[in-house]
Amino acid sequence: MAINRDSNGYTFGFAIALVVVVGTILASLSLGLADIKKANAEKKKKMDILSAIGIESTRSTVDGIYDETVLNSFVVDATGNVIEGEKAFSVDVRNQYRNKTIEKADRKYPVFEAKNAEGKMITILPVVGAGLWGPIWGYIAIGEDNETIAGAAFDHKGETPGLGAEIKQSFFEDRWVGEKISVNNEFQPIQVVKDGSGVNEMKVDGITGGTITSVGVGEMMNRTMAVYVKYFNNKK
Template sequence: MANNDTIKKTIIVALSLCIVCSVVVSTAAVLLKPMQIENKELDFKRNILMAAGLMEDGKTVDELFAQINTRMVDLNTGKFTDAVKAESYDQRKASKDPKRSTELSAQEDVAKIGRREDIAKVYLLKKDGVIEKVILPIKGYGLWSTLYGFIALESDFNTVVGLGFYEHGETPGLGGEVDNPKWKAYWVGKEVYANGDVAIDVVKGSAPAGDKHKVDGLSGATLTSVGVENLVKFWMGENGYANFLDNLKNGEA
């Protein structure tokens, strides 16, 4: 009787199994990619809506997002631009392209992002042609990672509606508490500016009661707290959205 347990047959079976598994995995990846892209876009929209306090039970993300007006802003001029199309613009890629971004000096780069994209995608909630809320993408380095998120402001372009991060690699239970709804709630109603200057601070421990510019720090995560403070200060400052927000106030955007 022939011996089926030869090394040659074992190798052939193993290789055949590897090939079959590779084909199955590759096919699944191709078939699932459109669904993955769609889910990623929905999650992105959901985070914008959450930052603006616009999530509602009984309505889909797409239904709620239909009220949002997406616009492109030239951060160098602080004005709207039609130089690029929102649908095809990848803001993260633009920030890494020397032709589409600005290198920051060490003094300017408090958010530790290296380069700042020249054009940003912003989100507006309007009613009867008047801006009620503006949602702005923000990013900056924490302790272990770059945090990507949004900050939403009221129609005075100063009062915080909400803040949230949709991507980061901070330590769970410590810096990862940036995702904690209780901590995010501390930001609601705070004011970014005082006398024209960025005045928001994330303090160690608890913020003084009634202080409109100070937010409780994350317990046990001082460096992440500092990172969040710095990235908010950067994006709300002159190298971020300050000129754009001033133009909105003055009706010049």
């Protein structure tokens, strides 16, 4: 029997079939894009971790460099004790910081142990906080003595160009190198200042015109390093 293409039934059936086909295609594209977005985010995270110890990489080279450089990783709790079975790379510290339903005592702190270009074992630690206009974050490298900052890499989402956004520039990141997060096994807060006295111990000069963002960096550094000092003390 011939199909009546002018009938309401045919038109309705054709429309449903078209919706199903288009929906399937869009769903497949969405899943594919989600996978690509996730892969790119993971590569960016690896690049950021490596940048804390001065190792440059690209999206095409980062996986191999990361696997050769980061030799171990794990997660500690707010008391500095290792949490068995947790994967450090999977912990989203930025989301954890935003999620106000997670108690501070329940936050997880990733630890990445890596070998730098000189063959020294460095511990890389993530930090996250708030700037003037949005989230700020970074990775801090701690030297073999487990107390001296060996490198820093900061970033932001929406700080003002030329002002707060300067936290991601090397001149600011380098100011943290050599500072200590602990003295005699006691956490030592680092003060971000705007009076030019950052050359003194336990002080870092902030960004001119980016006071609130600079203070945000200091707050996230001290809040987070206070926890990691507990971890370093526990491993002694």
